Amino acid sequence: xxxxxxxxxxxxxFYCLKKAYNNTKDIVINKINIDQDQSIGKINPKxxxxxxxxxxxxxISVSPAELYEKLKDMxxxxxxxxxxxxxxxxxxxxxxxxxxxxxxxxxxxxIYAVLGNHDYVLQDQNLQTLIKTLEKYNCKVMRNEYEQIxxxxxxxxxxxxxxxxxxxxxxxxxxxxxxxxxxxxxTHDPNIVLHMKKYHFDYLLAGHFHGGQICYPxxxxxxxxxxxxxxxxxxxxxxxxxxxFYINEGLGQTGVNIRVGSRPEITIHELPLAASLAKPATAx
Numbered sequence: 001x002x003x004x005x006x007x008x009x010x011x012x013x014f015y016c017l018k019k020a021y022n023n024t025k026d027i028v029i030n031k032i033n034i035d036q037d038q039s040i041g042k043i044n045p046k047x048x049x050x051x052x053x054x055x056x057x058x059x060i061s062v063s064p065a066e067l068y069e070k071l072k073d074m075x076x077x078x079x080x081x082x083x084x085x086x087x088x089x090x091x092x093x094x095x096x097x098x099x100x101x102x103x104x105x106x107x108x109x110x111i112y113a114v115l116g117n118h119d120y121v122l123q124d125q126n127l128q129t130l131i132k133t134l135e136k137y138n139c140k141v142m143r144n145e146y147e148q149i150x151x152x153x154x155x156x157x158x159x160x161x162x163x164x165x166x167x168x169x170x171x172x173x174x175x176x177x178x179x180x181x182x183x184x185x186x187t188h189d190p191n192i193v194l195h196m197k198k199y200h201f202d203y204l205l206a207g208h209f210h211g212g213q214i215c216y217p218x219x220x221x222x223x224x225x226x227x228x229x230x231x232x233x234x235x236x237x238x239x240x241x242x243x244x245f246y247i248n249e250g251l252g253q254t255g256v257n258i259r260v261g262s263r264p265e266i267t268i269h270e271l272p273l274a275a276s277l278a279k280p281a282t283a284x
Contacts, residue, residue, distance in 0.1 A: 047273060
């Protein structure tokens with residue numbers, strides 16, 4: 001009798017683990033339009049942004065070729081990579097084919113990246129190797145700085161804020177000298193939004209939480225990862241202090257390569273660009 005129970009339990013466990021692993025291949029592509037006023041959206045141009053986050057290349061179930069097939073026919077203006085590429089030196093070469101795929105997408109305004117807490121597990125020369133690899137394949141790595149681009153004549157400030165969870169964020173440096181324009185913030189840990197009352201953004205993209213990755217039934221284990229999870233804000237589109245931000249569930253996994261109650265995510269964002277700005281979008 002005990003043998004039958006153990007066998008049944010083993011079969012059930014195997015089934016659950018297999019299903020949880022298969023979930024890591026079930027990529028969701030979400031398209032987000034933050035413009036609530038469609039009449040404005042018809043007048044003003046939009047910036048189409050591909051966001052990828054949390055590749056965690058030690059545990060990822062989508063190949064570069066599969067990623068390309070999912071994205072090759074999508075019109076993309078800009079690619080935003082919001083951190084946690086990997087955390088082991090030996091994994092850095094695995095990043096290259098993914099970067100080649102992103103370059104094949106020919107994003108009109110380029111590829112911008114910020115680093116996450118797992119990237120900072122690498123130190124000294126290994127961290128520099130990661131950064132140089134990203135830069136070699138045309139990724140602008142932003143560490144508390146901004147760059148202005150023009151989209152159909154409209155200024156857009158791309159603001160890269162370094163990782164908040166490892167205490168590397170510097171809002172003052174990120175916004176230093178900023179000019180008038182639509183402010184797009186890229187960062188890894190979304191908890192930074194709770195500290196940006198004096199720093200304007202029109203849209204903020206982040207990752208970090210993996211949508212819980214393993215939710216049973218809720219992602220209770222995320223409580224230690226800051227105030228946002230304790231507010232049940234772990235994925236998707238949210239507003240804070242009247243400003244919209246999006247938390248991507250990520251493409252890869254940490255710990256074990258399984259997902260329960262979450263899915264790997266690719267996100268396409270349409271950001272409307274203001275026709276004119278009455279005042280500089282600067283820190284106050």
